[in-house]
Amino acid sequence: MGVPAFFRWLSRKYPSIVVHSVEEKPKDCNGIKIPVDTSKPNPNEVEFDNLYLDMNGIIHPCSHPEDKPAPKSEDEMMVAIFEYMDRLFNIVRPRRLLYMAIDGVAPRAKMNQQRSRRFRASKEGVELTEEKKRLREDVISNGGYLPPEEAKERFDSNCITPGTEFMDNLAKCLRYYIADRLNNDPGWKNITVILSDASAPGEGEHKIMDYIRRQRAQPHHDPNTHHCLCGADADLIMLGLATHEPFFTIIREEFKPNQPKPCALCSQFGHDLKECQGLPREKKGEHDEFADRPPGCEQEFIFIRLNVLREYLEKELVMASLPFPYDFERAVDDWVFMCFFVGNDFLPHLPSLEIREGAIDRLVTIYKNVVHKTGGYLTESGFVNLERVQMIMLAVGEVEDSIFKKRKDDDESFKRRNKEKRKRMKREKQQQQPSFLPSGQFAPQALGHGNRSGSNVVSNPRQAAYEMRMQNAKFGGQDGGASGTKRKADDSDSEPEPEDNIRLWEDGWKQRYYKNKFDVEASDEKFRRKVVQSYVEGLCWVLRYYYQGCASWKWFFPFHYAPFASDFENISDLFKDFEKGTKPFKPLEQLMGVFPAASGNFLPETWRTLMSDPDSSIIDFYPDDFALDLNGKKYAWQGVALLPFVDERRLRAALEEVYPDLTPDEMRRNSLGGDHLFVGKHHPLNDFLHELYKANSKEQTEIPPELCHGIQGQLDTDEGAILPNEVVESPIPVLRNLTENYSISIKFKDPQFEEEFVFKAVVLKGAKKPPITLKPGDFEKTNNNGRPWRPQIGFNHNRKSVHLDQSSFRTLGHVLPQTRGPPRGGQYSNIPPPGAYNSGSAYRMSSRQPQMQNFVTPIDPRAQTSWGNRPPLYNQPPQRLYGLMQNLAPPFQNPQSGQGGPSQYYQRHGDRNRQGYNQGRNSQYPPQSGRYNWK
Amino acid sequence: MASEDEVSEFLSQNREAAAWVEAVRGECESDKMWRYRREFILRNLSDFCGPRLPPLHSNDRALDRVLAYSMVWSNHVFTGCRYPQPVMEKVLEMAGNLKVKDAPVHTCRDDLVSKVKKRGIASNNEGGLEEPSKKIKPIEEMKVADSSSTKIQEPPRHETQVSSDRDSGDLNPCTSATQRTDTNLGNCETSQSSQPVSTTDSKPAKSPAVAKSEPIAPQEKIALVEIRQETSTKSTLQSPIKPPRKLTVEDTKERQAFFNRLYKAVAWKLVSAGGFSQSLNHTELLNSCIESLKASLDIAFVPLKELADLPQNKTSQENMVCELRCKAVYLGMGCGKSKDNAKAVASREAIKLFLKKKVVVRICKRKYSGRDVEDLVLLDEESRSVNLPPALKNPQDLL
Incomplete structure (x- = not known):
């Protein structure tokens, strides 16, 4: 969903939905990597049944990553994708099904957004290459060294669109990958794999939803299946809620702002493209083992537990004394629907609803007030009741005016605060500098530079001192001038604001909005009606898309802007139904x-x-x-x-x-294809499929539900299938062919229903309610045997905390410095060169490294002794400490870095905060070139 | 709007045509947009589809082409899109003197981005598209000409008339104009100007645009007529207007010596004035120094609101901008409520330069009426990258 702020808002409001993943890393034994056995119990203390991968969320970061150098060739890209999937598989460890969905042809409604992204990406790509070329020439003419330009062409991220050769190739590679893992990975032994490649129409996440929806509607579905969906889009949360499955978890990369990025020219960390000087590469780590990435910056994953979110919503949406029976599931659907007003991929968001201004809270409040009068819920199984929606909309419309005024006020006070803060900072900065620095031959010089020129000898000191005095007297006014410049610069610091000629906070905003955005007069009632009608259609379409699947492949919102909430008058007859039988594009x-x-x-x-x-x-x-x-x-x-x-x-x-x-x-490549199902040798379905091929059956066959955990669907033999005892050729030269293959593949089609069939948005019969995670509101009142409430961390309520006893601390103290990290090269080697902190983004790198080294190598001898003698010194939960060591990525300051590390550490911290603050409320993250917002 | 009345009259007499043309209306087109596009379609229809109305929904290629061009034109005028040059030329030709008085103003993505980055950005049209259009153009043009006089009785067009239309468009290029009187060529220019200055092959084609945007009115018309004739005889390559002069290191060296002397002169003057201070009359100081070296200070003023590249809300009451130059080298710029104010600010900025260790003349890219031009700029030796405000005068004229 095009609302990057949505997840941030959600995770702040409902913090317990987020659980950090525990990841077991492959161990390294004498240089041989031992893969993790994923058939072992999940270290997250939860077992998932199904893992769904929204592949575009994997392809994009793997093909043009932001935090590490881009892969050099398409093959490398594929291998990176494989590794990423292995990681995910290792964390989630599904036991029944792995569903991979690549975006296929999307509905027309999505096309405008895709268009806009691709038009921009293409321009940004060209600009980046040009800038790189220019800077490259600069650097080289200045005598810098840069790695030779790669022969390959610039990777155009636009090729990640269904129908391109790249996508076709990717599908081939994924088939190979699946076959390989099914044969060789013990964790994959019993799972069913379904691959829905780019030839199958529909967006990846919606293909997944369609699958879940259709499985739920058939009688053999296990209502307590634990789903885990991978993807970073905020709309996955809505989609997950829309399924009404009790066990649904989303896994995504944790977003860490301000991650260091490699320079696009020399692939080194620590500076920007613009600051590249082409210096020789420094060795990273003792054996250059951190060559490709700064240590400890590997993305970590977080789980988002939708059942916890449901618990929160249950508390928030509770409504007493309704004129109709209260149904939490329906209230959830309404909540999902209202989230669409704030933004989605298919419609521009209403001008008055801005997620950062608490739009969803506002909507919920309005909803709770209005729903008493509406006589029922807004939606039912994805169908909108427009009369009731109109009441909500008009209620929003009433406050629209004040929202705009408040927005302006907030904006201005924010700017003022910002300005004051900047001023303060500047003052503080000035105070840190010495107020007087002698110049000329008395100027301070760095130690250890030697007498290169002999000019170091002070000559004629009296005369020089006199001159300096005179100069000061003469140019006394210059100081004033200089500070005058500063002030001037200060004022102009406030970046040029884009001109706003809509002025939503002033009367007549509606006229101005329509005039400026649509180029029509506000009196043009017909046109305004048209916009509103399209928007209403859009709301119906989107909700239907989430709950029932694509209602019309043709429909789209034909404007660039949304109408106002107050325009939604008499909308109940504006929409009837969508055109039936529309077909997706090829x-x-x-x-x-x-x-x-x-x-x-x-x-x-x-x-x-x-x-x-x-x-x-x-x-x-x-x-x-x-x-x-x-x-x-x-x-x-x-x-x-x-x-x-x-x-x-x-x-x-x-x-x-x-x-x-x-x-x-x-x-x-232009034809529309379908999904493929793969199973390994030991899967009960294997023999069944084999028989189908042997019998050369040409008609569609139902999956026997008992063979496949109740998964239903139609099978059809495939000509290009992977078959047992046939060699699977590797599409990538670096990987070998699979000579001993026992896996089998077949075409798969989701269970089919009649066109008029409505997928019910309800909790299925037999579904268990997951155990509660949040503290019940009446906890104090109930008898708990006097025990205090213990908040739950992770998936398991009765999680055992692991304790290290004295001897293990001793062991750690002995073992750690020898096996991990660089050797103790003395205390000083860890201190970054002076000035590194002030040179823009360079500080990040240099400060990160010592911080880490300090952590793994206790430098201070006292620290080492305390390690053995006084373990109680570590009063944090031990297992947390353990996790840190494993990941080598302390996200917060650890107790030791203060000792050996630079004292500016705190300043650095402040820096970062300041940065975040300055970015302004309107921006999520600093603009990144080539940034790709998928979904 | 006269032609519009003609259209409605024509349609009221011709029911069939009216119904027909209504059917090709975009579902969500505003009345205004449609009115103009309808006229565009009706004017050009017979050139493409012959005298009879083509059947609707028949995927008739000729009709689709007219529709495509009408959309190109409408997108360009109303939504601010730019198309490759050959397409633009063709469409503007087809539009003839169809004028939109109150088209909305848009900022193009390239402009927006380059404003942030302050550097030249090439639009990615590869230039290879120009040939086919050149072949077709003369023929099409003739067709347009006689169709417009036969189909809807519009006044016959003369070359001069068109060019003067374009002339008025020049003064208000797309990005800066708050109200465009004519969208014909002003836009065409801006679309051209997004092309890289550095690529050599696109240069000849670009020269008319550069020449035209000079704010010298009298010769302008003549030049335009010439250009007009050229494009119709497709000999843009031999343009009589000189292509933009490429600034070389020689230009900077030539002037560096002068500014070294000026640096000394200013330094002495400052010393005798008791050092730099706010209270000095900077304009006078600068002027006397320059005159003592037998050169003159060039002062240019422009009302702030005409500089579209500047944020307008910020300094609403400061409404004059002053640019100081000497020997065609940019010294400084200032903004103030009156001309005097602006001049004082500008000269103070310029004097401040001379307080640094050394001043150097460099060639810098800066904006001039929405595109990047090269300019000679006096800079402090140590300053690395500078954000230069847009130029008030075309640096090319000053050389």
């Missing part, structure tokens, strides 16, 4: 719809021409440049790209002429 057609002309190289020759030929009948879809409306935001990537919409009829008409030009391979 993959190559979709590519034509989302790519800019600059990414035309992913398309066949004649198709590409249509994007650039002045005579093309669809040339209007491909502007070179487009207007970008910051819309009150600060950074270009937050703005609204005013791209023209694609006229489907004209696109199809134009493509008709070039269809004959497709090669057979392109035709195959």
Whole structure:
């Protein structure tokens, strides 16, 4: 979902939903990596049944990572993807099913967002390459050294779109990967794998939802299946809630802001692209073992427990004395629906609802007030009751005016505070410097520079001192001038604000908004109605999409901006139903719809021409440049790209002429495919599938439910299938062919239902309620045998804490310094060079390293003795300490770093805070070039 | 709006056409947008589809092309999109003198980004697209000309008229104008100007744009007529207007000596004035120093609101901008409520430069009316990257 702030808001409001993952790392024994046995119990003290991977959340970070150098070739990229999946598998350890879904052709409603991203990505890519080229020349002309430019072309992240060769290749690689793991990994022995590659239409997460929905609707489904869904999108949370499955967990990378990034030119850490000087690389660690990444920065994973979120919501949404029976499940659905107002991938968010301003809380309050009058819930199984929605909307509309005014006030007081803070900082900074520095021959000099020029000898000191005095007297005014400059600079520090000519806080905002954003007069009632109607359709479409699947592949919101909440008058008759029987685009057609002309190289020759030929009948879809409306935001990537919409009829008409030009391979890539199911040798389904192939069965066969944990679906033999005792060829040169293969694959189709079938949004019969995690509100009142409430950490309520006794601390003290970390190269070697803290982003790297080394190598001898003699000194929970050592990534300051580390540590800390503060409320993170926001 | 009345008159007489054209209206087009686009379509329809209305929903390629061009035009005028140059030329030609008086103003992504980064950004049209359009253009143009006079009885167009239209467009390029009188060529220019200054092959094609954006009015029209003729005879390459002069190191060296002397002169003057202080009359000081070296201080003023690149809300009451130059080298800029104020601020900034160890003349990229140009700038030796405000005068003119 296009709301990066949503998860942040959620995890702050409902902190207990987040659980940090425990990850067992492969051990290194005499240089041989011993993989983790994933068939062992899950170290997170929970067992998951199904793991669903939204693959695009994996492909993007693996193919153009932000925190490490980009992979050098496509093969390396694939291997990185494999490793990432192995990691996830190791953490989650599903026992029944692994479902991998790559984004296929998306519904039309999503296309505009995809278009806007790809148009921008393509431009940013070109700009980055250019800047790199320019800086490279600069650095080299200054005598710096840079690694030779890679021969390969710039990786265009736009190729991660269904229909490209890259995606086709990826599907092949994944099939190989699945076969390999099914044969060789004990943890995979009994699981069923389903791969839904880019040829199957639908967005990845929605294909997963569709699967879950359809499994739930068939009688053999186990209502207590524990699902785990991997992906970073906030909308996965909504989707998970929408399933009404009691056990649903989401796993995602933990977002750590301000991670060091390698320089794009020399791939070293510690400086920006702009500051690259082409210095020789420093050895990282004793044997250069940290060469590719700064130590301890590997992304960690967090779980988001939706059952805990449901507990929170249960408390929050409780409504007494309703005129109709209270049903928590329905209230959850309404909550999900209201979250759409704040933003989603398919509709722009309402101008008055900003998640950072507590829009969801506001909505919930309004909802609770209004629902008494509505006579029922807003939604039912994904169908919207517009009359009731209208009441909510108009209630929001009433406060709209005050929201805008408040926004302005907040904004201004924020700016003022910021300015004051900056001033204060500047003052403090000035106070740190010595007020007087002698210059000329008396200027202080660094130690150890020797007498290179002999000018160090002070000559004629009296005369020089006199001159200095005179100079001071003469230019006495200069000081004043200098500080005058400072003040001036201070004022201009406040970055140029984008001009706001809507002024939502002043009367007449509605007129101005419509005039500026839509170029219509506010009196144009017809047009406004049209916008509202489209938005209402959009709300219905989105909710249906989440609860029932794609209602119409064709529908989209044909404007760039949303109407106001107060415009939602008489909306109940604005929407009837969607057009039935719409079909998704073919993959190559979709590519034509989302790519800019600059990414035309992913398309066949004649198709590409249509994007650039002045005579093309669809040339209007491909502007070179487009207007970008910051819309009150600060950074270009937050703005609204005013791209023209694609006229489907004209696109199809134009493509008709070039269809004959497709090669057979392109035709195959352009076809819509389906899902594939894989099982290993020991899976009960293996023999069954084998029989199907032997019997050469041509018709679809149902999965016998008892063979596969109640998973249902239709099987169909596949011509290019992976079959036992047939060699699986490796698509990647560095990996070997699988000569002894016992896994088998087959086409898989989700259980089919009639078109009119409605998937019920209810908790299934037989589902157990998960044990509570939150402290009950009446805990003090009930008799608990006098025991205090113990908050739950992790999945297991009765988690045993592990204690280390004296002897283990002794052992640790002996063993740790020898086996881990660099040798003790003396205390001083850990101190970064002076000045490193002040040079922009350089400080991060240099400070991080000593911090870590200090941790693993007790430098202070006293620390070492206390290690053995006085273990109680460590009054933190021991197992936490243990976890830290394992991960080598102390996220907080540990007690030892103060001793050997630089004393500026605290300043650094302050720095970071300040940074976060300055970014302003309107920005989530500093703009990153090439930043890709998937979903 | 005269032509618009013609359109509605034409449609009221011709029911069939009215119904037909309504069917190609975009579902969510505003009335205003549609009115203009409808006129665009009607004007050009017969050139592409012959005298008869093409059947609807037949995927007729000629019709689709007209629709595509109408969308290109409408996207350009109303939504601020830019298209590759050949497309733009063609569409603007087709639009003829169809004018939009109150089109909204947009900032393009490239401008927005480059404003942040302060550097030249190439738009990614590869230039390879120019050839086909050149072949077609003369023919199309003729067609447009006679169609517009036959189909809807519009006044015949003359070259001069068109060029003067364009002229008025020049003064208000797309990004800076608060109200555009003409969208024809002002936009075309800005689209061209997004091209890299450094790539050599695109330069000849660009020269008209550069020449045109000079704010010298009288010769302008003549030049424009020339350009106009050129484009129609597709000989843009032999443009009589000189291409932008590339600044070289020679230019800086030439001037460096002068500024070294000026540096000394200012230093002495400051010493005799008792050092730098706020209370000095900086303008006078600077001026007398420069005059003592037999050169002159060039002062240019522009109202702040005409500099679109500056944030407008910030300094609403400071409304004059002053730029100081000497020997075509940029010294400083200032902003103030009056011209005198602005001049004082600017000269103070300039004097401050001379307080540093050494001043050097460098070639820097800066903005001029929305595009990047090279300019000679006087800088402190130690300053690395500078954020230069946009130029008030075209540096190319000053050389």
